Amino acid sequence: DAKTTQPPSMDCAEGRAANLPCNHSTISGNEYVYWYRQIHSQGPQYIIHGLKNNETNEMASLIITEDRKSSTLILPHATLRDTAVYYCIVRPRSGATNKLIFGTGTLLAVQP
Amino acid sequence: GAVVSQHPSRVICKSGTSVKIECRSLDFQATTMFWYRQFPKKSLMLMATSNEGSKATYEQGVEKDKFLINHASLTLSTLTVTSAHPEDSSFYICSGAPGTYEQYFGPGTRLTVT
Numbered sequence: 001d002a003k004t005t006q007p008p009s010m011d012c013a014e015g016r017a018a019n020l021p022c023n024h025s026t027i028s029g030n031e032y033v034y035w036y037r038q039i040h041s042q043g044p045q046y047i048i049h050g051l052k053n054n055e056t057n058e059m060a061s062l063i064i065t066e067d068r069k070s071s072t073l074i075l076p077h078a079t080l081r082d083t084a085v086y087y088c089i090v091r092p093r094s095g096a097t098n099k100l101i102f103g104t105g106t107l108l109a110v111q112p
Numbered sequence: 113g114a115v116v117s118q119h120p121s122r123v124i125c126k127s128g129t130s131v132k133i134e135c136r137s138l139d140f141q142a143t144t145m146f147w148y149r150q151f152p153k154k155s156l157m158l159m160a161t162s163n164e165g166s167k168a169t170y171e172q173g174v175e176k177d178k179f180l181i182n183h184a185s186l187t188l189s190t191l192t193v194t195s196a197h198p199e200d201s202s203f204y205i206c207s208g209a210p211g212t213y214e215q216y217f218g219p220g221t222r223l224t225v226t
């Protein structure tokens with residue numbers, strides 16, 4: 001499985017957009033980029049995923065570079081409740097396993 | 113939809129005893145369930161993958177005789193920590209997968225072994 005690199009922590013002002021980067025330079029053609037987040041002492045929550053096109057849902061937008069070696073998760077208007085650890089994970093969409101391997105993630109602290 | 117519950121949410125047990133944690137998918141059938149553990153300020157570590165009706169597949173370094181996993185139905189998996197020791201104190205999280213793609217996580221169980 002491809003590995004990901006994320007900054008350990010980021011701050012963001014409440015109401016501003018939070019842009020969380022992720023490097024996945026060894027991603028292969030059949031691997032998707034998934035984003036999960038974990039609020040303190042809770043289970044992870046799915047946010048969004050994509051292959052090569054940019055994606056948007058009610059929670060966030062995912063921007064994937066053309067070479068697919070990196071991506072950015074965008075929370076358009078961060079709130080205090082968005083404070084969490086954000087995990088970027090790459091894995092095959094189909095195949096023998098659908099297990100998720102979590103890296104260290106980015107702790108996003110939304111400041112009032 | 114896609115809700116996973118865990119019971120108990122918190123448990124304190126004495127060293128040497130066994131503890132069972134339940135993971136239930138409430139509104140979907142989980143073909144596969146996963147168990148993770150998480151130490152304070154650390155990431156989630158996958159312990160094992162279980163498919164309904166078959167033996168669990170454990171990740172390297174995870175003792176299968178210590179962490180017993182049973183996935184007897186499509187909505188229930190259990191993790192039993194046998195002969196618990198203080199170093200087993202951790203946050204245990206399960207997830208259920210209805211198919212090959214999505215995975216839905218439970219709220220976690222905090223185990224403290226005294």
